[in-house]
Amino acid sequence: MIKEPEPNFEATIARWQAEQARRxxxxxxxxxLIEPADGHFLARCPVLDGLIGIGTTTEEARVNLLTTLYGHLSDLRRQSRPIPTDESLAETIYVLMPA
Known part of the structure; x- marks a missing residue:
């Protein structure tokens, strides 16, 4: 008679937890905020002072900031530190003045 292998529940649980973490x-x-600066663009996040993205276009600056933000937030999570929340709003306003 062939004996069936016993299930490895720990490995199954570990795989399930890894799958849940990915989901x-x-x-x-x-x-x-994205601003022109000396022939390029500077993207910054006011609530995370010091994190910037620089690019030759606004899109490149935004992508570079996003990369920096992702790395910074990942570091905070690894260190079990809280991730700051940003409750602020931004909008552009126009003011009409006599010429």
Whole structure:
């Protein structure tokens, strides 16, 4: 008679937990300001002072900031530190003045 192998529940649980971790995501919202600066663009997130993205276009600056933000937030999570929240709003306003 052939004996069936006993199931490895620990490995099964570990695989399940890894799969769950890959599925769980959280979205964070941050206001980003993009400004021209010396022939390029500077993207910054006011609530995370010091994090910037620089690019020759606004899109490149935004992508570079996003890369920096992702790395910074990943570091905070690894260190079990809280991720800041950004409750601010940004909008463009126009003021009419006599010429």
């Amino acid at each position: 769980e995501v959280r979205s964070y919202r941050f206001v980003v």
